[in-house]
Amino acid sequence: xxxxxxxxxYFFTFTxxxxxxxxxxxxxxxxxxxxxxxxxxGILEFxxxxxxxxxxxxxxxxxxxxxxxxxxxxxxxAMLISVPLGISCAAYLAEVATPMVREIVKPIIEVLAxxxxxxxxxxxxxxxxxxxxxxxxxxxxxxxxxxxxLLAIMSLPTIISISEDAIxxxxxxxxxxxxxxxxxxxxTLWKVVIPASSSGIIAAxxxxxxxxxxxxxxVLMATGNAPAMPHSFLDSVRTMTATIAIxxxxxxxxxxxxxxxxxxxxxxxxxxxAVNLTSDIVLHKHQEKLGT
Amino acid sequence: MKKIxxxxxxxxxxxxxxxxLFILGVILxxxxxxxxxxxxxxxxxxxxxxxxxxxxILPAIVGxxxxxxxTVLFSVPLGICAAIYLNEYAKKSTLTRIIRVSIRNLAGxxxxxxxxxxxxxxxxxxxxxxxxxxxxxxxxxxxxxWTITASEEALRSVPNxxxxxxxxxxxxxxxAIRTNVLPYALPGILTGxxxxxxRAAGETAPIxxxxxxxxxxxxxxxxxxxxxxxxxHLYILATQHPAIEKVRPLAYGTALxxxxxxxxxxSVAIFIRYYLRRxxxx
Numbered sequence: 276x277x278x279x280x281x282x283x284x285y286f287f288t289f290t291x292x293x294x295x296x297x298x299x300x301x302x303x304x305x306x307x308x309x310x311x312x313x314x315x316x317g318i319l320e321f322x323x324x325x326x327x328x329x330x331x332x333x334x335x336x337x338x339x340x341x342x343x344x345x346x347x348x349x350x351x352x353a354m355l356i357s358v359p360l361g362i363s364c365a366a367y368l369a370e371v372a373t374p375m376v377r378e379i380v381k382p383i384i385e386v387l388a389x390x391x392x393x394x395x396x397x398x399x400x401x402x403x404x405x406x407x408x409x410x411x412x413x414x415x416x417x418x419x420x421x422x423x424x425l426l427a428i429m430s431l432p433t434i435i436s437i438s439e440d441a442i443x444x445x446x447x448x449x450x451x452x453x454x455x456x457x458x459x460x461x462x463t464l465w466k467v468v469i470p471a472s473s474s475g476i477i478a479a480x481x482x483x484x485x486x487x488x489x490x491x492x493x494v495l496m497a498t499g500n501a502p503a504m505p506h507s508f509l510d511s512v513r514t515m516t517a518t519i520a521i522x523x524x525x526x527x528x529x530x531x532x533x534x535x536x537x538x539x540x541x542x543x544x545x546x547x548x549a550v551n552l553t554s555d556i557v558l559h560k561h562q563e564k565l566g567t
Numbered sequence: 568m569k570k571i572x573x574x575x576x577x578x579x580x581x582x583x584x585x586x587x588l589f590i591l592g593v594i595l596x597x598x599x600x601x602x603x604x605x606x607x608x609x610x611x612x613x614x615x616x617x618x619x620x621x622x623x624i625l626p627a628i629v630g631x632x633x634x635x636x637x638t639v640l641f642s643v644p645l646g647i648c649a650a651i652y653l654n655e656y657a658k659k660s661t662l663t664r665i666i667r668v669s670i671r672n673l674a675g676x677x678x679x680x681x682x683x684x685x686x687x688x689x690x691x692x693x694x695x696x697x698x699x700x701x702x703x704x705x706x707x708x709x710x711x712x713w714t715i716t717a718s719e720e721a722l723r724s725v726p727n728x729x730x731x732x733x734x735x736x737x738x739x740x741x742x743a744i745r746t747n748v749l750p751y752a753l754p755g756i757l758t759g760x761x762x763x764x765x766r767a768a769g770e771t772a773p774i775x776x777x778x779x780x781x782x783x784x785x786x787x788x789x790x791x792x793x794x795x796x797x798x799x800h801l802y803i804l805a806t807q808h809p810a811i812e813k814v815r816p817l818a819y820g821t822a823l824x825x826x827x828x829x830x831x832x833x834s835v836a837i838f839i840r841y842y843l844r845r846x847x848x849x
Contacts, residue, residue, distance in 0.1 A: 279741075284656055287649075287652035287655075288656065288657075290648035290651075291653055291657065292662075293649065294669040294670045294712070297711070298669045298672055301681075304683075304684055305680070305683065305684070308683075359583075360587065363579065364583045364584045364587050367577075367580035367583065367584045368584065371581065372584075382841075385833065386591065386833060387590070387594075389765055390769075391769025391771070391798055391825060392771065392772075398594060398598075400805055400806070401597075401815070431590075459569050459573045460577075461573035461576045461577065462569075462573075464576075486675075488677070489676070489678065490677070491679040491771070492798075496802065496805060516772070519683065520679055520682075520772060520775060523686070524775065540679070543677050543679070544677070544680050547675050547680075548672055548675070548676075550675070551671060551674075552668070552672065555672075
């Protein structure tokens, strides 16, 4: 009997440990498949050259700099939109809205989180693109700013729900103390509540960044995918995720080009891992500080 | 003066919320107003015809359902077991902390990276080839962190007295979990499962290279066949089709079916959770 109990316990422990194995497995498989490309091309060229042209007949080049810059640019643009919008919305839901409004709006935001990225990308083509083309007088609207708008939409639910949790978790005494000193609710919100929840809000923003960096279908459909160093938000750009999505289907397995795509995957993994781990640590500190 | 500032500030925050809701409204309105006229019995029950310019999307609907089924069969049992470990057995230790960090990081791995992983592991190493099984397992890995988190939350909501009651009657720990804890947590686990299913049904990037096909004239015969899927079909119609303008209505129709599928799954889950909360509050 006790033996059986112990076996059961070991079994559940194993399934728990599987998460670590999967995470390490993803990392090592990416690394393992990147090594042949590093050997052939050299790590330096990957990260210092901006020319990505692996299918060139005469001299294929594998610089991922322009892809990295494109990803960061589109993500940065997205955050300029979604951070102010998301935090304002979170502050409204947590501090201003009546309980009934909150009960209604929160599930609606979950619905927004559930919209598949391919649908958002489709709207980038049929709605956002034509609008951008009209406003800026361009032949088409498939460019970095389109991608930024769509990624802002994709990252909003994450930013809103995590910041709202952070703002709600600020102890009632903090607010009471501020109000008792004669501060208005607005002053209390800005000078007390937001600063007290700042680490949670930072974690929310970082998770939003992680989401935007890793998004594939929306940017693939809406940014035009020209593999060159972008100069402005009105340029067509090609992100790291889009490059993998476009090229993996066309290359034969186990060629240098194939392995080079795993290098991009490895870089993506490292960026999102760093972002997520940081937000995790920040959030953990936040919870300890507030004693929850 | 202070009062005016406060009013103004709160109005701006309210406006931000309205903007967010407006975005969702535009998405839903545009897709449904332009997609509704395309949806007919034929659209839902026929394969694409005449080079995908006519006919329906039946193979894509069926393909998405098959793949989601594999996804759930893989990630739900595993997710529940991992959650049982975390909530019932694990003590506060470094190992538990690392497991939790891993789960949260798995949730943040880009979906296209899961696609790369699926190609290497399932398509090449396990030699499944590009098929429903490879795609389903890849999506299963992707949804696993969500299933674990949702199941753990469900287990955490089970009052301790349920466990203690069983233990006091001489039940072993596993008996207590099986007979008292799991049944109580089941609706919550179901919610998580449905949300995972909705997520898997809408994903495109992980299936791109693990089994989805541009066009298949017939329904998939086994889990080792390639398949069509709703999100990929929408991607094809929106960007890859030779007559993009001509098939735009079909793209809207496909988008609407996909959204309806995902949203109805989401609303079922939200409804179950809402109902549970009310019931438990008494």
